[in-house]
Amino acid sequence: MNLNVGVPSLLRIITATILICYNVKGIAQNSDEIWFDKPATYFEETLVLGNGKMGASIFGGIQTEKIFLNDITLWSGEPMNHNNNPEAYKNLPEIRAALKAENYKLADSLNKKLQGQFSQSYAPLGTLLLHFKNEANITNYKRSLDLTTAIADVSYESNGVKYKREYFISNPKKVMVVRLTSDRKKAISFDLKFESQLRFKIKELDSKLIATGYAPVHVEPSYRGSIKNPIVFDADKGTRFTSAFSIKQTDGTVKIQDAVLSVQNATKVELLIAVATSFNGFDKNPATEGLNHENIAMEQIKSSKKETYANLKKEHVADYSELYNRVDFKLSHKELPNVPTDQRLLRYETGANDQNLEILYFNYGRYLLIASSRTKEVPANLQGLWNPHIRPPWSSNYTININLQENYWLAETANLPELHQPLLSFIGNLSKTGAITAKTYYGTNGWAAGHNSDIWALTNPVGDFGQGNPNWANWNMGGVWLTSHLWEHYLYTKDSTYLKEYAYPIIKGAATFASEWLIKDKHGQFISSPSTSPENLYKTPEGYVGATLYGATADMAMIKELFYSYLNASKTLAIQDDFTRKIKFNLENLSPYKIGQKGNLQEWYYDWEDQNPKHRHQTHLYGLHPGNHITPYDTPKLAEAAKTTLEIKGDETTGWSKGWRINLWARLWDGNRAYKMYRELLRYVNPDTSKPNSKRGGTYPNLFDAHPPFQIDGNFGGAAGVIEMLMQSNTETIYLLPALPDAWQKGSIKGIKARGGFEIDLDWEQHKLIKSTVSSLKGGKTTVSYKGRKKAIHLNPNESINIYW
Template sequence: MQSKSFYRPVLFFIFYIFCGKIAAQSTHKLWYKQPADYFEETLVLGNGKMGATVFGGVNSDKIYLNDITLWSGEPVNANMNPEAYKNIPAIREALKNENYKLAEELNKKLQGKNAESYAPLGTLEINNFHTGKTSNYYRELDISNAVSKVSYEIDGVKYTREYFVSAPDQIMVIKLTSSQKGALNFDIHSSSLLTSSSELKDNVLALNGVAPIHENEQYSVPLAFLANKERGTRFTSLVKIKSTDGTIVTSDKSLGIKNASEAVIYVSVSTSFNGFDKNPNTEGLDNKAIASDNLNKAFGKTFDKLKQSHITDYQKFHNRVSLDLGKTTAPDLPTDERLLRYADGKEDKNLEILYFQYGRYLLISSSRTLGVPANLQGLWNPYVNPPWSCDYTLNINAQENYWLAENTNLSEMHLPLLGLIKNLSVTGKITAKTFYGVDKGWTAAHNSDIWAMSNPVGQFGKEDPMWACWPLAGAWLSTHIWEHYVFTQDKNYLKNEGYSLMKGAAEFCLGWMVTDKNGNLITSPSTSPENQYLTPDGFVGATLYGGTADLAMIRECFDKTIKASKVLNIDADFRGKLEEALAKLHPYQIGKKGNLQEWYFDWEDQDPRHRHQSQLFGLFPGDHITPSRTPDLAEASKKTLEIKGDETTGWSKGWRINLWARLWDGNRAYKMFRELLRYVDPDGKKTEHPRRGGGTYPNLFDAHPPFQIDGNFGGAAAIAEMLVQSNENEIRLLPALPDAWESGSVKGICARGGFEISLEWDSKKLKTVSVFSKNGGNTMIISGDKRQNISLKKGQKLNIVW
């Protein structure tokens, strides 16, 4: 018989498990024991238009507000450099003569203005009149319902705050409660870094202002000189409080509550932006009226009703996909401590699931405004002078934001990017003619903004061609149109809108290419995004002809446009031109190191470990290089990645994980995925032994560094890519499954052809798979050496025991 001393610790352990004190890590909560001190520690909320960055402070709770349509500038003058194209013959002649230094200088003549900047709207500060010591502080973001919470105790009183940003009601809601009657006392201040003024009227705190007119390089000029009352996008933020037992208190520029037990704060924001081609001042929306209307409608609803409507709307997207990576033994720790533990090599499968779902959360929260996709920081920017203008960088970053849209079952979130592409096709027609002398089609260049700026950047000859002079964004972007179709099978979209955009991108490429000395089609001038070559005589430059990245994107653009033409059974003559040109493209070259050449010649890179790997576009996100169909090119791609190494910036690591997944090397992909989740200190934090470089900040934001959201999206997309890969004819299951994920399941992943996949595996072997067809169709299921052809009708599901 056991003594009582034996049972006591056992019972104690069971009690703690029952109370939730000992548990595995959450797959859906970020939580912390302290408020955020830095932007990279905050918790973010958004409804695809309005964004909120919550610090969760005790005495002062700071909330940054954003509206995705608040940018500097106004509609772009696409005809800004009408005779730029006249320089092209001289550039091509210099390249023909192998005079790369001259070509580099002349290439600067093909430059225009820089992109505009995404602007911060304002800051809301809730000042709590607390006295006493704080204990039991807790802060969380629950991505299963897109709600954030803060709680703490002072002198025996428990205070809580709950935050969400609703898409159905276009409102931010903050509920404050105290466990003791009448203990809530606070006031609210509203301010902005932009030209603005605040006022209080009818118990509504209003902030009205205007975004500046400038290019992104002009921030050294005081804002007073940049603002113009007759120009720029106007903005409004409104704040109102509802309370049942407290007293509303006001001053000239603050709104507050006195002696309440519960209070609900309603925050509404709006701008005058009315489309990429409309002057936001003279043709703008009535931002004050819109903000007021949204506030008044929401104010008439209860907190519970608003919250339920918000959760129902959010979960219809979030709940489509679930992921289980098997048993975990990781302890329950705050997210920042959890990241540090993971960085030390410890197992935490639920952190990996959390990171995947957090990427989906961020896309749902930042990409629901047509024509205005998630930018470099998604939706959340506190800076007047944000990194890289927080714009749309079209040589990888904006596209990487959307790699998870279709395959993680968030097709609706892809639509804002597709809308921007449509806008770019308008300005891009002028860019094609005036900068490149191409009369048909459209194109875009390195950067864009809310005004669909499509010209090559560089401040009219002041910037380096290595990044400023690149005209192939249209070819890359056009492949997103095909991706949307091939995942959704939405033939109406392809017919009525998508195909014409794809055709326009292909037409530009046809008109832009020239013939080399071997009779092959190439681009001239050409650059490989942001990289530089080193010639045998020591010249370092970016301008050349026939860059591999250009031709890879053109291959993909032509291939997908041909397929779209066949699906719609139209444009047979044009299709024939594309097929003929495709056969004449300068072929891929394998260099002396066994790598896939980036340059027309087998030159060295100025930086062999450069963060860009644009020459591998055909492997991913393209699909014309594969281990099965083009083994030599796949092996050369692998060699290129090995030369570059694994150490790189956040977004680049996200891309490389996807590339390794496409090479079916799950363990290498997983190694880099773990490195992507390497803990990085907030940018402004000073520590004795700072952790810097590419990785993940305490709030799971991607560290480029600084914060760029594309790494979050690329990393989340890579998890899906490791589990399911597809093309128009086949679906490959568990193609890059790492040893670490020995058993698990996933539900709701989408595959090309309009299929939705759920599967379960054990001992790294597929056990069961469920295939649902949205529109009916045929495909081949592949896992390991086993293949099975299936044919499904619309709405039919097939369950297979593998």
């Protein structure tokens, strides 16, 4: 070890056909571009853009261009009454008595009394349609998204004329910009129309086409199926929206008539699109206390019109690339056919090597986080911010028994802490409404949150007051889990002001709930009761299949991690009082992990069978990942039991679950198994639901994660798993290449973050680490470890160290 200190810084059958059709030489496929040779037919083939608030899904049609528009603050509903089941907690003694008597059927039935209303749904804003004229005989079509600039392009030739469209959504200016050009004068003519599944009207204002409308006041979750009045509109209620369309510059003729904006005989057209809503916070009525959405949209258009197209583009690229360029991942690669992304996926599924595709998926995860997470108190939802459905899958809500958290596993390690802020600030909202939930549903102080949430910060257990199955409706550890993000943000940034003034009180509130929720079992150890393990069912020796029990391992793991975090935060802030002593006592007397007869980590208090041994959820492995208290080096027996559990579950699972399992295998330091799962996550899924492979987990043509249907959490979980394979850390040690797969013989990654506020660069060859660079913004101590070799380092602020291995 050598140190020097410096300054920081699908099928094989079609493969031959593909090569013939594209008639290209073997080249290194791009790891920063998604592209297609035809327009999208399905949403899961579109190119998506976003600035963290506004989203667009681009189909790239020729005669008709279709663009789905979204605003991340446009949801059904309005501020809710969180005191919606004020005496629910009175049912607890009866539930606990049923559990003490081991009457699980009765406990399941009684547990339904601890249920409230469902969450609301994320809404689609509308669809922009551009109907082009006189375009036929199409050749040389290409539709692409450049991840280095967040700019999409469509180009083609029609009757000898070359057309190009360029699209981006500016975060600095809060508008979408579309530029259309042709190489023949006066060749562009189109009609612009707006459609929406919401209630809206269209008017002309100052040569702009303005659509204003409102979202439903209530939407029933899609999984409730056919139900009376699933979508309720009320002209006096709900979130308002504006979508404004304005021609910035053109040499053609522009007119607006009958709700249509027409451009005739243009060579160049620059179009501005602004969207805004009246959402003004989770506790403000958007109809009566909302923002002036129309004025906001008009001001965004006005401000952007003052800038040249070149300046708008330059400002957008500078803003975006400052985030995207922080991390650089490279692998050795072979020359490959330069084919569209969907064909790359098909080829990859046959077992072909495409390491630039593996990098592309990682880069796309970072891209999606930048594009969907830049709005305070409104984190990326189940579909990021891209949703075309008025009753979207699972309401496109915040599902906080894994999915919302998985969205943000990438934020700190991929050096994007600013993008963590929408979630961190949203947790603050939940802590306020969750205080009511804790008191009314559980009879405790502190705060708690259940399985689902929405923009209105819903925290009650869902189920429509007794209609839900407790295996998904009654879980109440959402707040306990979410607070780990507050502590993790501190560990990565070392921002003590943030910890003291914001995070610590919220963490303490969750710890207060957890400590008061615990009861003692027959051994005198603390357990949760009633308890469930998210979405899974047990089978007792007597054959009863149920959800409600006491002391589920998932609960105990999360409470253990929370207590560790709270005590460490207290120590950091030099706080020691009666409450810290109470939490320490609770922690020391928690019911311990148990290893079952099969060698697995028990999911249930007793060594019961799962109804489905290969269930997609593995929440009881939380202590291994995303928690940090089960490790191969500190708790080898528990780590081995976790491994056995994963073996029993197998590898075939949904997209988001596969993303999680990549991280779990990486934490077990099994890089080859993690890599196998990563390859399977990149398995092609046809967006046509009538096709045989459309119902399996994997990746859609545009690299969206397929649960199926589309959920964005698998994208984020899979990308986070890449970093876990290459670097892991705790508060004392940084582990380099702990789960490097054999397939990645040579490569480098630069700019990733470790706990303690350290930035890491790695270079390896022949499967061996050659050089690592550790930098520190604020200074600090850590130990760097590689294959058992360790080096203690102490860096000053803005200092770095190179270590040659």
